[in-house]
Amino acid sequence: MELFLLSNGKLADDAPLLSYAHPQLHAMIAQRGITSAVLVPYAIIRGDHAQRAQDLSDSLGIQVRTVHEFDSPLAAIEQAELILVSGGNTWLLNQMLHEHGLIVAIQRAVRERQVPYVGWSAGCNVATPSIRTTNDMPVRSSVVLPALGLFPVQINPHYLDAHVSGHMGETRDERLAEFCAVNPHESVIALREGSFLHVSENCLRYYSARGEDFKVFRHGEPIAAFHDVLALQSLVPFSCQPA
Known part of the structure; x- marks a missing residue:
């Protein structure tokens, strides 16, 4: 199984999409001889x-x-050499995946046919067990349906721990701490802009274009910042976790 779970699509308006992950993406495409994507x-x-x-x-x-x-969304996934899932609104994305019958289709493509999955922002969110840690508004009256569950831990993309002067609402840290309080047996990995997780051949790697850390939120524990995916050893099932 090969996953690229990116916090966001680009670091600047004039930058090519996914350019901060180009070295890893282009290497994967060349290694697999991929010529097309869905x-x-x-x-x-x-x-x-x-x-x-x-x-x-x-x-x-x-x-x-x-x-x-394609003739149908299902046919598109069944023929895919590479699956790309764009950012945008996570609620709408997850609902449409269910409505078009693509949840199981993508799961089988990635797990059984070993089709690489690249998702950023909303596409990163739906790769986890649920979309409960998205930052998006539920623009449709959809229930919280299960997501793809390709990655076993909740992720919060676009993570920002800045405190805006004059803002009296809850910070992102407070919201994620609330999630862990309500769901004490779950954890959340917070990914900053320009960073991503890469799962390949049972190995988990972390990359940051800006050399920044990621954070892990767990109930009853201090918020911890890390640069090394070895910190996730107790959370993920991958046996190989190089720095």
């Missing part, structure tokens, strides 16, 4: 799906087609 763009509400696919084609150097260009 984009699941359901999270995009106000953007152009076709343009997003073209941007990804230019960024990754392969042909990228959206699920809408």
